Amino acid sequence: MSPSFFSLVDRFGLALNAVAMVLLVLLIGVTLWEVAARYVFDAPTIWGFDLAWMLNGGLFLLALAETTRRGGHVRVDVVSSRLPAGWQRMGETLFMALLFAPGVGVLAWTASRRFVQAVATGEVDPVSSWAPVMWPFHLAVAVGLWALLLQMAVSTARRWRAGPGEAAS
Amino acid sequence: MTGTVAALMLPSLFGLVFLGVPVAFALLGTAFAFGLMLSGDLVGLQLFRFIQSVAANYVLVAVALFIFMGAMLERSGVAEQLFRAMRVCLGRLPGGLALATIAMCGIFAAGTGIVGAVEVLIGLMAIPPMMAYGYNRQLIAGTICAGGSLGTMIPPSIVVVIYATQAQIGIGDLLAAVLLPGAVMILLFLAYILGRCLLRPADGPPLPPDDEAFRMSGLEKALLLLRALVPTLGLVTAVIGSMMLGIASPTEAAGVGALGTVLLAALYRRLTPAVLVDALRTTLALNAMIILIVLGGTMFTSIFLGNGGSRMVQDFVALLGVEREGVLVLFLALLFLGGLVLDWVSLVLILVPIFLPLLRATGFDAVWMGVLAVIVIQTSYLTPPMAPSIFYLRGVAPAEISYGDMCRGVLPFVACQGLTLLAVVLFPMLATWLPSLTRAY
Numbered sequence: 277m278s279p280s281f282f283s284l285v286d287r288f289g290l291a292l293n294a295v296a297m298v299l300l301v302l303l304i305g306v307t308l309w310e311v312a313a314r315y316v317f318d319a320p321t322i323w324g325f326d327l328a329w330m331l332n333g334g335l336f337l338l339a340l341a342e343t344t345r346r347g348g349h350v351r352v353d354v355v356s357s358r359l360p361a362g363w364q365r366m367g368e369t370l371f372m373a374l375l376f377a378p379g380v381g382v383l384a385w386t387a388s389r390r391f392v393q394a395v396a397t398g399e400v401d402p403v404s405s406w407a408p409v410m411w412p413f414h415l416a417v418a419v420g421l422w423a424l425l426l427q428m429a430v431s432t433a434r435r436w437r438a439g440p441g442e443a444a445s
Numbered sequence: 446m447t448g449t450v451a452a453l454m455l456p457s458l459f460g461l462v463f464l465g466v467p468v469a470f471a472l473l474g475t476a477f478a479f480g481l482m483l484s485g486d487l488v489g490l491q492l493f494r495f496i497q498s499v500a501a502n503y504v505l506v507a508v509a510l511f512i513f514m515g516a517m518l519e520r521s522g523v524a525e526q527l528f529r530a531m532r533v534c535l536g537r538l539p540g541g542l543a544l545a546t547i548a549m550c551g552i553f554a555a556g557t558g559i560v561g562a563v564e565v566l567i568g569l570m571a572i573p574p575m576m577a578y579g580y581n582r583q584l585i586a587g588t589i590c591a592g593g594s595l596g597t598m599i600p601p602s603i604v605v606v607i608y609a610t611q612a613q614i615g616i617g618d619l620l621a622a623v624l625l626p627g628a629v630m631i632l633l634f635l636a637y638i639l640g641r642c643l644l645r646p647a648d649g650p651p652l653p654p655d656d657e658a659f660r661m662s663g664l665e666k667a668l669l670l671l672r673a674l675v676p677t678l679g680l681v682t683a684v685i686g687s688m689m690l691g692i693a694s695p696t697e698a699a700g701v702g703a704l705g706t707v708l709l710a711a712l713y714r715r716l717t718p719a720v721l722v723d724a725l726r727t728t729l730a731l732n733a734m735i736i737l738i739v740l741g742g743t744m745f746t747s748i749f750l751g752n753g754g755s756r757m758v759q760d761f762v763a764l765l766g767v768e769r770e771g772v773l774v775l776f777l778a779l780l781f782l783g784g785l786v787l788d789w790v791s792l793v794l795i796l797v798p799i800f801l802p803l804l805r806a807t808g809f810d811a812v813w814m815g816v817l818a819v820i821v822i823q824t825s826y827l828t829p830p831m832a833p834s835i836f837y838l839r840g841v842a843p844a845e846i847s848y849g850d851m852c853r854g855v856l857p858f859v860a861c862q863g864l865t866l867l868a869v870v871l872f873p874m875l876a877t878w879l880p881s882l883t884r885a886y
Contacts, residue, residue: 300728300729301725303506303510304510307700308700310697314697325503328503329500329506330501332500332506333500336509336732337500340733342729343729343734349468351465351468352463352786352788355464356463359465364464364465367466368466371466376473382492386493387493387496417496417500428470
């Protein structure tokens with residue numbers, strides 16, 4: 277893994293975060309449109325509800341990698357801050373290799389298969405009267421999960437490169 | 446076999462959490478490991494269902510929108526307006542600046558459900574003047590932490606939204622239910638500050654006579670107050686009111702609130718593209734953090750409950766020999782103790798689904814129990830030594846305010862929260878009256 281690969285992963289996460297930002301703006305817009313349509317014009321849309329949860333699910337998953345890069349997930353450091361830095365780093369690496377990577381990997385793989393399936397069969401939402409195509413949602417889930425996995429691998433590798441002195445920071 | 450699995454899940458989770466692995470990842474990893482043991486190859490499909498159900502949950506859309514509303518409100522300049530107005534109105538009283546801080550926090554919390562950033566904002570604004578006028582340092586620390594913690598309680602609070610989804614009660618009902626207890630808590634905070642500063646004037650001297658709090662005429666003050674209060678209160682009333690009356694769903698109300706805060710920022714001339722992008726970015730990060738815990742927590746508890754966990758918890762409760770009140774006290778105690786270590790999202794996601802059948806069996810009103818739980822979460826948020834609110838305060842407090850000052854300073858406010866809890870226990874009407882009223886519509 278060369279450093280340029282690391283920054284490529286960072287930039288990929290940033291780009292996904294930018295997409296998520298657009299989705300958030302769209303989500304606010306869709307919600308307001310629905311409110312206006314329902315309460316002002318008394319003509320609720322058939323797509324407001326579906327579009328809202330799809331956008332929300334998409335923006336959540338696409339923002340995961342960048343949130344991970346910035347260390348935005350809650351940690352409890354009461355005990356770990358008292359452990360030797362080497363131990364903590366080793367523990368986290370083992371967690372990453374044995375649990376996190378296989379777990380998220382399986383999920384990302386399942387999501388990718390669902391996406392391919394959705395494209396191949398032209399799957400639409402079975403419970404919605406609007407019946408939107410499902411592949412964009414599945415695509416966001418799959419891409420978001422792969423990006424999270426990559427970002428977490430890069431973050432773990434960086435802790436080893438930083439050397440024992442900086443590992444705790 | 447399955448009973449052992451459940452028994453091993455909690456220690457494994459805590460082992461990972463204490464190792465310093467992000468809580469959301471630890472939940473996910475534990476769920477994966479035990480799911481793999483039980484379901485083998487099917488674990489991928491099994492856990493993937495939860496991604497779909499969480500990502501496709503319409504109610505959770507409200508979380509992102511409420512976070513954006515809070516992030517935008519924080520940047521809208523409303524806080525400065527409110528603080529100045531409260532300062533000139535309350536500044537002549539003993540402890541006036543501390544009173545103004547709590548009053549501002551109460552109103553501000555009604556517009557935002559996020560706490561950390563709000564506390565930082567309030568601390569930066571209110572600590573320097575209180576230090577300058579020689580306020581007691583413990584009082585300063587306690588006021589900022591207590592005021593900052595109000596966001597967990599006063600609607601639209603993210604705690605309430607997440608709790609309601611897990612306890613399967615209406616978000617609108619729980620939001621309506623916490624409103625009066627929240628007001629009681631604010632009044633207790635104000636009463637404590639006023640009482641303390643009346644008895645010991647040196648702890649919070651009134652503003653000097655040449656301050657604008659004395660020079661301004663009543664009319665000028667009224668205008669300032671109106672200018673600060675009307676737009677914010679109007680927005681807050683519209684958002685909370687439309688939800689409580691069942692006119693709008695929480696998601697719709699949150700969307701309107703999001704637009705409202707953007708307009709407020711424009712009104713106070715704070716709206717720039719940079720501010721907007723910054724608010725969006727903050728929202729994405731906080732939302733991703735919270736929803737990933739919701740996702741990991743959902744996976745963790747379903748595997749725990751599906752593999753002997755519910756039986757284990759029932760046996761445990763039976764062993765303790767508690768029922769009804771005892772079960773509720775046990776639940777609240779675990780919530781409080783857990784809050785000293787874990788973040789509230791994980792706690793709610795783990796404890797509420799596990800206790801839900803037991804809580805239902807007590808026959809108590811679910812909304813009432815929800816209010817008690819929200820107060821306890823807020824209290825553990827404020828209780829030293831592991832209080833997030835103190836952690837945030839340390840980031841903005843000057844060196845003169847020691848960690849000991851902070852821990853001692855919050856204790857009277859923790860006592861006020863205890864009194865609020867007691868009030869809701871003794872007078873359940875405080876929690877149940879507003880929801881029953883709004884349900885009648």
